[in-house]
Amino acid sequence: MNVHIDQAKQILVANDRGGYTVPTDRLYPFQWNWDSAFVAMGFALYDTDRAYRELERLVEGQWADGMIPHIVFHQPSDTYFPGPSVWRTKHAVPTSGITQPPVFAIALRKLHEVAGRQAEARTLPLYEAALKWHRWWYRARDPEGSGLVALLHPWESGSDNSPAWDIALARVPTTTDTPVVRKDTGHVNAEMRPRDEDYKRFIHLVDAYAACGWDPAKQWKKAPFKIAEIQTTAILLKAGEDLEHLAGLFGRTEDAAEIAGFNDRTRKAILSQWRPKLSRFVSRDLISGDDVEAATQAGFIPLLSLDLDAGIADALVTEMKAWSKGLKVAFPTTKPGIAAWEPKRYWRGPAWAIINWLLIDGLKRNGHPDAAEELRKSTITAIETEGFAEYFDPVTGEGCGGLGFSWTAAAYMWLTKAASTAARVQ
Numbered sequence: 001m002n003v004h005i006d007q008a009k010q011i012l013v014a015n016d017r018g019g020y021t022v023p024t025d026r027l028y029p030f031q032w033n034w035d036s037a038f039v040a041m042g043f044a045l046y047d048t049d050r051a052y053r054e055l056e057r058l059v060e061g062q063w064a065d066g067m068i069p070h071i072v073f074h075q076p077s078d079t080y081f082p083g084p085s086v087w088r089t090k091h092a093v094p095t096s097g098i099t100q101p102p103v104f105a106i107a108l109r110k111l112h113e114v115a116g117r118q119a120e121a122r123t124l125p126l127y128e129a130a131l132k133w134h135r136w137w138y139r140a141r142d143p144e145g146s147g148l149v150a151l152l153h154p155w156e157s158g159s160d161n162s163p164a165w166d167i168a169l170a171r172v173p174t175t176t177d178t179p180v181v182r183k184d185t186g187h188v189n190a191e192m193r194p195r196d197e198d199y200k201r202f203i204h205l206v207d208a209y210a211a212c213g214w215d216p217a218k219q220w221k222k223a224p225f226k227i228a229e230i231q232t233t234a235i236l237l238k239a240g241e242d243l244e245h246l247a248g249l250f251g252r253t254e255d256a257a258e259i260a261g262f263n264d265r266t267r268k269a270i271l272s273q274w275r276p277k278l279s280r281f282v283s284r285d286l287i288s289g290d291d292v293e294a295a296t297q298a299g300f301i302p303l304l305s306l307d308l309d310a311g312i313a314d315a316l317v318t319e320m321k322a323w324s325k326g327l328k329v330a331f332p333t334t335k336p337g338i339a340a341w342e343p344k345r346y347w348r349g350p351a352w353a354i355i356n357w358l359l360i361d362g363l364k365r366n367g368h369p370d371a372a373e374e375l376r377k378s379t380i381t382a383i384e385t386e387g388f389a390e391y392f393d394p395v396t397g398e399g400c401g402g403l404g405f406s407w408t409a410a411a412y413m414w415l416t417k418a419a420s421t422a423a424r425v426q
């Protein structure tokens with residue numbers, strides 16, 4: 001057996017806290033939403049029961065309105081801030097009050113395909129949870145029916161301190177009702193983490209939404225940060241395609257038509273965000289009405305969920321190659337060399353294995369298997385050289401942030417597809 005696959009599996013064992021997997025010990029001691037979806041796809045390669053458990057435990061945190069929160073606090077821990085007392089949410093199991101990219105249904109379809117027809121009884125409740133969540137996205141985060149879903153907090157993007165938020169976040173005050181007691185900088189180098197000022201704004205938003213009692217309509221009116229976001233919307237569309245597929249398999253024709261309606265609207269909306277002069281798709285700041293032109297990885301993620309015209313796909317790939325030129329590890333989350341570029345600071349430059357995973361699938365879908373293969377190999381080499389780090393400095397290749405990271409382990413397994421059942425997974 002490939003020794004790295006063995007190590008990847010050991011990381012998932014070490015990060016298991018009883019049917020769910022923490023992203024890494026201490027720095028992230030709870031269950032995170034999109035981390036768990038990626039981890040479930042890793043488990044799907046060799047342990048379908050455990051893969052189902054991962055998603056089932058995440059759904060324990062689902063709210064009555066359908067939202068699946070970004071963190072489920074199954075057990076207390078004092079190594080993370082902000083904990084449940086800051087979020088002040090009302091769900092039976094303590095959770096955060098915001099969400100994260102909806103990778104869930106993508107994982108569920110893959111899992112169902114490996115588990116086979118006999119797994120239908122186990123897939124169905126998760127399918128229903130996913131459908132409720134997708135309805136929530138369109139109701140709560142696109143009340144005007146634009147087809148693009150909005151984020152009310154940068155953490156909802158999963159790209160916490162991306163330069164994409166700089167302009168919008170600068171409008172958010174640094175005042176907080178809650179004392180900011182950071183724990184993250186006690187675990188990893190502060191130079192690699194978001195800045196203190198960003199943290200105050202992050203917590204200002206939490207206070208503002210807690211004051212709305214976490215009611216989506218009130219939050220929509222009051223939100224000081226509201227971005228119709230391209231990466232999340234593109235992931236929602238891919239997940240929507242997978243959900244529509246499952247609805248078809250289960251003979252849920254009404255659901256399938258409803259989901260197809262969401263998908264059509266979103267497909268058109270994403271296309272309208274294509275900017276030829278940037279060779280990227282862009283998000284829209286719903287408060288200023290401006291395009292978000294910051295050069296980040298998000299603008300390429302629509303490759304994942306659209307069958308693009310060759311002209312657009314080629315332009316995206318040419319741009320991606322220009323960003324990657326001379327780097328040890330692609331794909332940088334910020335365009336190298338621009339003012340915002342910081343190759344070690346979290347989402348302001350580093351390469352992340354799970355982003356690469358999404359881009360690789362998107363490049364394959366859009367007729368660029370060679371570019372996909374190059375990115376796949378570069379990701380695998382980075383991990384084999386540096387270990388299962390949270391992310392990688394694209395210039396030096398150094399593994400940064402937390403170590404023994406669950407989603408990096410899952411990405412490695414998926415990208416090498418070397419585990420025994422891999423051949424059955426598409």
Ligand code: GLC
Binds near residue numbers: 033
């Ligand atoms: C950070 C990342 C986010 C991830 C979480 C747990 O907040 O920005 O994407 O889900 O850590 O790994």
